[in-house]
Amino acid sequence: MGRRKIEMKMVTDRSCRQVTFSKRRTGLFKKANELATLCAVQIVIVVFSPGGKPFSFGNPGVEPLVDRFTNHRDHQLPRDNSGRRSERLAEELNGIQKRIQVEKNRGDALEKALAAAADCLDFLIPRAIEEMGIEELVEMRRRLTNLREQLDGRAMEMEASSTLMLLSNRR
Amino acid sequence: MGRRKIEMKMVTDRSCRQVTFSKRRTGLFKKANELATLCAVQIVIVVFSPGGKPFSFGNPGVEPLVDRFTNHRDHQLPRDNSGRRSERLAEELNGIQKRIQVEKNRGDALEKALAAAADCLDFLIPRAIEEMGIEELVEMRRRLTNLREQLDGRAMEMEASSTLMLLSNRR
DNA sequence: TCTGCTATTTATAACAG
């Protein structure tokens, strides 16, 4: 899909990897947005960057990042190419807009993460958690611990179905 | 990306929508898998089909659905097109294989869901849950309840950032 | 309804600034 075909294994160069991550993350979120739009379905994605920073996409939720970044060419920051009276003013404005954009992005990302968390919550803990007593919490802990052990061990491949069956009954 | 360009709005025909969903979901999961492989990052996707069925992809986790379903063409069910001695036998076999396939699909789907759940778990509850004491569990419940209330009300749009800030500090 | 086939559109790897 680029100038040449690439091997499907980890990109060794840090810098290239970061670039690849950014581009492909954008592409993935765009695809997710299209899927959500075309098929009217709910979707959530959470991905951690090579640096460990979380990025997320969710639908429904606020307008997807993708669109925001794809369609708003006219929101470009002012260039210092015309009148000179505005030079300093423009610079200041530039700074302010940048900060606003940063905050906006942060808010969007976190909101998406929250939506993701909530969806996961629904998945893991089907019924109202606020009604749980201590005993149930303990039981939940046991269940989650179990789940984690199963996963960490990766030894579950063979008996997956039985374990999974149990889990499935919770939905 | 197909024979002709399509409008980015909900596909009105039910049948077409289902097909589009299946194809694009596969594509999305493949992209996600590539991103995870190329950049060595964790990722989780949960999407609900038009029919409301959950599909999920997670890395790390067990082998992706995509590969499993993409590569096993040879597992097709037998057709009743040849010898007649085997007619009844074939029918029976057919039934059995169908049941196996159903169970396999079910297992695969659940396995995926499990992986997704585990990833979400990491997201919500960063440190080892098995070490949590009762007090911490209670605190966790409080936090989760809070989260749910925020979401259910959807009244959070404006003050999202503050709430979200809290969540973000957990990473 | 599901699987496979291509004409096309879309995503992106390598570059360039």
Next chain:
DNA sequence: TCTGTTATAAATAGCAG
């Protein structure tokens, strides 16, 4: 390090069976 461009690889819309 970020942003934009372009040649090319990859995804997929509409069909066909």
